[in-house]
Amino acid sequence: MAEPRTRPDEISRSREVAEAARDREWKGAGFLRDLFLGRLDLGLVDPYPLARSTRPAFLEWLARFERFLREEVDPAAIDEAEAYPPAVLDGLRALGAFGMKVPTEYGGLGFDQVEYGQVMQLLGSHDASVTALLSAHQSIGVPQPLERFGSEELKRRYLPRIARGAISAFALTETVVGSDPARLTTTARRSADGTHYLLNGSKLWCTNGTIAELLVVMARGPEDDQISAFLVEAAWPGVRVTHALHFMGLRAISNAALQFTDVRIPAGNLIGAEGRGLKIALSTLNTGRLALPAAVVGGAKSALELSRTWAAARVQWGQEVGRHQAISLKLARMAAVTFAMEAVSDLAQSLADRPGYDIRLEAAAAKEWNTVQSWRLLDEAMQIRGGRGYEREGSLRARGEVAVGVERWLRDARINLIFEGSSEIMHLFMAREAVDRHLEVAGLLVDPRAPLGRKLAALPxxxxxxARWYPGLWLRGLVAPRHARFGALATHLRFVERASRRLARQVFHGMVAFGAGAERRQGFLFRLVDVADELFAMSATIARAEALRAAGAPEAAAARELADTFCRASRRAVARLFRELWSNDDGAADRTGRAVLEGRHAWLERGGIGLGLTVEALRPRIPPVEAPPITRG
Ligand SMILES: Cc1cc2nc3c(=O)[nH]c(=O)nc-3n(C[C@H](O)[C@H](O)[C@H](O)COP(=O)(O)OP(=O)(O)OC[C@H]3O[C@@H](n4cnc5c(N)ncnc54)[C@H](O)[C@@H]3O)c2cc1C
Structure with missing residues (x-):
């Protein structure tokens, strides 16, 4: 068996650093937090916030932006060229798009989260590379952390420049550090006189890295665990792009490997306090990751339009392919899921704007759930479109067919399940919050390091x-509201209410059954999170359909049908997840997985050409300092 590379003390150090960076304090209301405790606080999602921004200045800007996308942004050409045309970058600057969320007093457009979500949805329906450019800059790049944590001096210096079009990037990931940023190796050593820091190290996969003027860089003090965030100018001596990086999709993104050699950062360019860098990075991502769920709704709408029209246009075996039941079922699912994805995204964006709301869990759920649904939906669009789905746009166009590239959509969409918090990390993050209240109350009892005396003292x-909470879950069922106002959808809402209490009981049962080992039971925890995600999506979907009815919207009846179709499928998924919480093959599968990891099934790989790989050869290493520079631009 191969020697394990990460020692237990490293695992627990990573956890401790991540835990220290976690926002432990709950800063207001939270729908999902309550759901994990068995409370369905319908007031947080109903009445559903139907109204998108109607601010005239915003609508006028959005119309100009849409015209710009139609006239200047050709997604197939951008994909083919693997670069942003200078006219697109200039056009975005002229529109002020790099200052969308920068407050107006610093020269930005001052959009709120709902408005920004509307822009991201429109953009996501058109071009994923430009979405990544603006989202990496605006959601996680310099403007967000600077506005939230920077000094007034720093804001005055940089925010107007950003609003005028200085592109920025977020540099956290390193070759050896991905999902576990607490172990990052880039260092920032403070000078003896305290006037500046010296930055050394390298960063990987920095989106916008080859064109950014400004970077937010996470680095640690050389002798300690303290990670800090710095605003670094890309033109400063010692900042180098060592590689321009290229991917399966998002072909045009200007992604870079960066190196920092003795970069002199003025002390004033520290963002927030020293040692707060990881917290700043994580909390930037908390709201920053709301751009993706909006963008993938846009993509889903385009895929739905193509699938619907193609399924009606294409005739095989004597009828439109959409009339064959297998395809009709796919169309139903695509439409119902698109309605639900939009309900989830719009709700999450609007909750983020609500004063006194803690958006962490909803942002993680919206990011995880919407990106997974979008990937499945695009896969179905590819299947409905048949061979043309797999054909590249240029090839379709050359044959005189309508050039819509499902293959490009799929290539572009896959990364959404990996960056800005991978699906697994989103599950872990939500599971951690799910058990938080229980750990707060009973953590001592399940902590193997806690002395017996303290455990006994905590018992009463x-x-x-x-004694109050657990029976309360059952008793609440006796007086649960009927939700008659929701008509035919009330039955689904009652299901959500019952399931939320069951969810809370299962979290508790898991804590009791697995104790301190619960955090290693990812199969168990991830199913709980999947249940919560489905219940959140159902609640949003039902509330949205009801709001459309209450508003007398012409599409109200159609929306109800989609909400019903979605909820039926979602209930089946939830029932299966609950069933499989305690009746599954996780133990056996985990044993097999470990056997695979240890090479005991490597025999199975014989008979192919073989890649000649070794674990040692694949292990990433910190890049050498003397890598040749590449000209920026
Ligand atoms: C196109 C692109 C753009 C990017 N842009 C940026 C950027 O602008 N700035 C930046 O800093 N980074 C960026 N990244 C990095 C991105 O955020 C990381 O790829 C992501 O955080 C995952 O890290 P990793 O790839 O090293 O995967 P790893 O952390 O090595 O994980 C590998 C796999 O294991 C899973 N895994 C890891 N830990 C656990 C666990 N505890 N439990 C269960 N599963 C686990 C992961 O989910 C993943 O499936 C970008 C990456 C790409 C490809």
């Missing part, structure tokens, strides 16, 4: 909490 408090 723990017993008092659960």
């Amino acid at each position: 408090r723990v017993a008092a909490f659960y």
Whole structure:
């Protein structure tokens, strides 16, 4: 068996650093947080915030932006060229798009999250590379952390420049550090006189890295675990693009490997306090990751339009392919899921704008759930479109056919499940919050390091909490509201209410059954999170359909049908997840997975050409300092 490379003390150090960076304090209301505790707080999602921004200045800007996309942004050409045309970058600057969320007092457009979400949805329906450019800059690049954590001096210096079009990037990932940023190796050593820091190290996969003027860089003090965030100008001596990086999709993104050699950062360019860098990075991502769920809704709408029209246009075996039941079922699912994805995204964007709301869990759920649904939906669009789905746009165009590239959409969409918090990390993050209240109350009892005396002392408090909370979950069922106002959808809402109480009980049962080992039971925890995601999506979908009815919208009846179709499928998924919580093959599959990892099934790989790989050869290494520079631009 191969020697494990990460020692237990490293694992626990990573956890401790991540835990220290976690926002432990809950800063207001939270729909999903309550759901994990068995409370369906319908007031947080109903009445559903139907109204998108009607601010005249915003609508006028959005119309100009849409015209610009139609006239200047050709997604197939951008994909083919693997670069942004200078006219597109200039046009975005002229529109002020790099200052969308920068407050007006610093020269930006001052959009709120709902408005920004509307822009991202429109953009996501058209071009994923430009979406990545603006989202990496605006959602996680310099403007967000600077506005939230920077000094007034720093804001005055940089935000107007950003609003005028200085592109920025977010540099956290390194070759050896991906999902576990607490172990990053880039260092920032403070000078003896305290006037500046010296930055050394390298960063990987920095979106906008080859064209950015400004970077937010996470680096640690050389002798400690303290990670800080710095605003670094790309033109400063010692900042180098060592490689321009290229991907399966998002072909035009200007992504870079960066190197920092003795970069002198003025002390004033520290963002927030020293040692707060990881917290700044994580909390930037908390809201920053709301751009993706909006963008993939746009993509889903385009895929739905193509699937619907193609399924009606294409005749095989004597009828339109959409009339064959297998395809009709796909169309139903695509439409219902698109309605649900939009309900989730719009709700999450609007909750983020609500004063006193803690958006962490909804942002993670919206990011994870919408990106997974979008990937499945695009796969179905590819299947409905048949061979033409797999054919590149240029090839379709050359044959005189309508050039819509499902293959490009799929290539572009896959990364959404990996960056800005991979699906697995989003599950872990939500699971951590799900058990948080229980850990707060009963953590001592399941902590193997806690002395027996302290455990015994904690017992009465723990017993008092659960003696009230647990029966309360059952009792609430006796007086659960009927939700008659929701008509035919009320039955689904009652299901959500019952399931939320069951969810809370299962979280508790898991804590009792697995104790301190619960965090290693990812199969169990991830199913709980999947249940919560489905319940959130159902709630948003039902509330949205009801709001359309209440508003007398012409599409109200159609929306109800889609909400019903979605909820039926979602209920089946939830029932299966609950069933499989305690009746599954996780133990056996985990044993097999470990056997595969240890090479005991490597025999199975014989008979192919073989890649000649070794674990040692694949292990990433910190790049050498003397890599040749590449000219920026
Ligand atoms: C196109 C592109 C653009 C990017 N842009 C940026 C950017 O602008 N700035 C930036 O800083 N980074 C950026 N990234 C990096 C991106 O955020 C990382 O790829 C992501 O964080 C995952 O890290 P990793 O690829 O090293 O995967 P790893 O962390 O090595 O993980 C490998 C796999 O293991 C899973 N995994 C890891 N830990 C656990 C766990 N504890 N439990 C269960 N599963 C686990 C992961 O989900 C993943 O499936 C970009 C990457 C790409 C490809």
